[in-house]
Amino acid sequence: MTSAELAAIAAQSPVWAFEEARKLVERVKRTGQAQVLFETGYGPSGLPHIGTFGEVARTTMVRHAFETLTEGRIKTRLLAFSDDMDGLRKVPDNVPNQEMLTQHLGKPLTKVPDPFNKFESFAHHNNAMLRDFLDRFGFEYEFASSTDYYTSGRFDEALLHMLRNFDKVQAIMLPSLREERASTYSPFLPVHPKTGIVMQVPVEKIDADAGTIAWRDPDTGEAFETLVTGGHCKLQWKPDWAMRWYALDVDYEMAGKDLIDSVKLSGSIVRALGKNAPEGFNYELFLDEKGAKISKSRGNGLTIEEWLTYAAPETLALFMFQKPREAKRLHFDVIPRAVDEYLQFLAGYGKQDWKGRLGNPVWHIHAGKPPAPEVLHHGADAPAATVNFAMLLNLVAVANSEDPAVVWGFLRRYAPGVSQQTHPRLDALVRYAIAYFRDFVRPAKVYRLADDVERDVLARLDAAVAAMPADASAEDIQFEIYNVARPTPRYQDFKAKGATPERPGVSNDFFNMLYQVLLGENRGPRFGSFAALYGLAETRALIAKALSGELKSEHEAFLESRKKAA
């Protein structure tokens, strides 16, 4: 497959990333430009959330699609721009040192001390976290700080240009505002020379030649004349966006649907300044489990760390790739599904033709180079099988253990020869499954105490297990279990296959009792297999704890401690 052939197929692809990229191809044809700049915006007024990540992930997918379409002939850059000169408007609920932050309301975020006491400022902290996440995913990007750009003078020319076009900007902005706001609105926000606060005040006079605005402190009445350049003024958000597009020649920037009106206004402004607005599209928002927009300051919805506790980064990328125009609820339930879909797409990739591959999410997630899937073989001639998350969750529950080695014991029983070394990503998957089990499955367990009949049969089961050799097979154990339960009238089943009046079968009720009392579940594994793998000594200990009531009380204590932690 040559890059030209690939580009030809991509040119026909209905995948959204290619649709977006084709808009850029058209743009390049129109302008003849030799480079394309992608921008993603980030407001560091709170911890970076999953939507921020999603924007970078999706933009990167468009970027890669564009490079495929143009066979790498057009240089591309991705600028992750942090609007860190913005004034702190509200103290986020989910950070420490609330009182301290309150003292600095209104100051540029790069002048607000870091409530975590680790960085030069709150913005520096949040910027660092964002970069951390982006680096962890291996994104290629250039980080840009608004404060740096303003203070270094990189925006000066554009700022002066906007000052000269002050009336045009106002003509666009004012009709979008209510009367009382419109009467005081200014695109330029001077930084107060004494308090350092980003002021929202009416401009009394502009001097385009001197590059200054005149304004008045509303509290003291003191008059000031401030340069719009050099970081002495910040722009209001929409003009700021437009100015950035103008100054940097941004070609592509996507935004959430909450910003549709803003994109239009900023686009009008940049055109009034004499340049084209970037291409872009509006994605739907991420919602929390109640269907509300997730927000940095409220900290609702899933965080990136939370997702990464239970699943690999590429599964989150899959979530971002799929249906960007549809609202998606972001809560824990969607993780197992995302993981299994990812594994399925990965497993299918090798068998697809190139048209199929370009439509396969893993092609976009891994920039055209998805890794080979890790497969298991149940016997030498058996077809390759992939272990999915749902199955692993079952396994972990079956193992009744949060030790990866125990889970691997089950895996090796299925496919001898596999190990953490041969299947590192499967090992990671095992650990994710364990984390998910610990946090979501285990808390849902309900242990009950055994009644007298059950205590009797459990005691006899314990004795039977004690009498077995340590290396008893799963089948032997299973056989003994039947013999233990058979004399107990409650569990006798005369309708069972092979049952006779003298030798009844054992009903499912017996096994259900074991699961409820020993595992806190209504379902469970074949018990002989479980005991063989879990260990006979461990099984006896489990029975002892069930009989003493410890299982139940320990689980209740566990639930209680979770409640307190939350």
Add this chain to the structure above:
RNA sequence: GAGCGCGUAGCUCAGCCGGUAGAGCAUCUGACUUUUAAUCAGAGGGUCCCGGGUUCGAAUCCCGGCGCGCUCACCA
């Protein structure tokens, strides 16, 4: 008020540029040399929200409704 999205099996959803409805879970039946569930096979179940239009043909495209949800109208 404006914008965006959704409406397909009991539940959660796939159905990519139009070609006689699919998956997972759930339910039911059966297999697995004494009856489990890390397994397998099979079954049942849908006016694809409604009404028009385009077409030989529409879940899919267009128009109009209805219902649900979200977002923006202060700030970012």
